[in-house]
Amino acid sequence: MLGPVAMELSEILIAIAQVAVGGGIVQGALAWSRRRSELRQLDRQTDSVAVGAADTVVTMLRTELQDAKVAAEETSKRNAAEQADLRRQIQHLGEEVSRLRADLVIARAEIARLKSDREGELS
Amino acid sequence: MTLWRDRLYANPFGTMAAVAAIVLGILGAVLGDDVSRGMANSLANSADVVAHLWGVAFAVGGALKLIGLYRHRTTMEIPGLWVMFGGYSFYSLTVTTGLQVHGLAAGTISAALAVGCLLKVRLIMRQARWVAGAGGDGTV
Numbered sequence: 001m002l003g004p005v006a007m008e009l010s011e012i013l014i015a016i017a018q019v020a021v022g023g024g025i026v027q028g029a030l031a032w033s034r035r036r037s038e039l040r041q042l043d044r045q046t047d048s049v050a051v052g053a054a055d056t057v058v059t060m061l062r063t064e065l066q067d068a069k070v071a072a073e074e075t076s077k078r079n080a081a082e083q084a085d086l087r088r089q090i091q092h093l094g095e096e097v098s099r100l101r102a103d104l105v106i107a108r109a110e111i112a113r114l115k116s117d118r119e120g121e122l123s
Numbered sequence: 124m125t126l127w128r129d130r131l132y133a134n135p136f137g138t139m140a141a142v143a144a145i146v147l148g149i150l151g152a153v154l155g156d157d158v159s160r161g162m163a164n165s166l167a168n169s170a171d172v173v174a175h176l177w178g179v180a181f182a183v184g185g186a187l188k189l190i191g192l193y194r195h196r197t198t199m200e201i202p203g204l205w206v207m208f209g210g211y212s213f214y215s216l217t218v219t220t221g222l223q224v225h226g227l228a229a230g231t232i233s234a235a236l237a238v239g240c241l242l243k244v245r246l247i248m249r250q251a252r253w254v255a256g257a258g259g260d261g262t263v
Contacts, residue, residue, distance in 0.1 A: 010220045014165055017216035020237075024209020025180060028187075028202030031248075038251040039197040045254050046195050 130193050137192055137243065140236050144185030144207050147214070151178025159214070161221030161229070181210030197247050204240045204247075211237035 031039075131138055147158070156163040156170035158178070163170045184206025191200025211233045219230035 010165060013216050013220045017213045017220075020212035020216065021177060021180065021209035024184075024205045024207070024212070027208075028184070028205030031201040031205060031244075032198060035201070035248065035251065036198055038255045039201060039247075042247070042251040042254045043195055043197055050195070 127193070134192055136239070138189065140207065140239065141185045141189040141192065141203070143236075144210055145182050145189065148178045148180070148182025148185055148210065151175065152182060153178070159218055159221075161218030161226045162214070164221030165217045166221075177210060177213055180206055181214075184210055197251065201244060201247060204244045208237050208240035208244070211240065 151158045151174050154174075155172075155178075156166065156174040158174060162174055162177075166173050184203050187199045187203025188207055189203070191197060191203055215230045215233035215237060218226040218233070220226075222229075
């Protein structure tokens, strides 16, 4: 009783499977032959959107690169100016030190002289 | 290289469904009904010939889908998806019929992929109709 029914069901399923694979091929061919112009239009639009998006990204990156270059140039200029300033300060300090050293020598000589004068007066 | 990778990351499931169709299709085309016990059981005498034909169609469908997807050509992708739908639903029905409860796992997965192919076809066709309906000349 159950045998023929199961057989029948499996036959129906196989028939559906065959219709599905055949129908898929037919539908594919139909889509290609009848809807080609619509699909091509979609492809063109997708491509133009992709190209447009890529263009925008490139422009954005170029602008950012330009900005980064300007910023880097400014930084290096500022660095050079600061370096020159520091060098000038160092030179100035060096001069100051040598002047003070000379003053010190003079002061020491003066002290020595005064000391010997006082010793002479005491004796 | 990066474009290729972008497409893969944008369509991981579509890519893998197509790759699976190509691999299974080639196996079917080469091995015939040895590729699936369920198909051999359910198709009985004509199984070998049908399995070879199914394999060829399935592999061609997967290749069309893959090329269409990666080259942005829906004129190839849509036929590929339809043939893949046929291939997956054929496999799903034959494996379930041939192995019954033992074929449910493979049958469910391939039925889901067949439904996915149909949904993708609908999605693409709706977009195409929308673009055509907007009367655009291909620009936004």
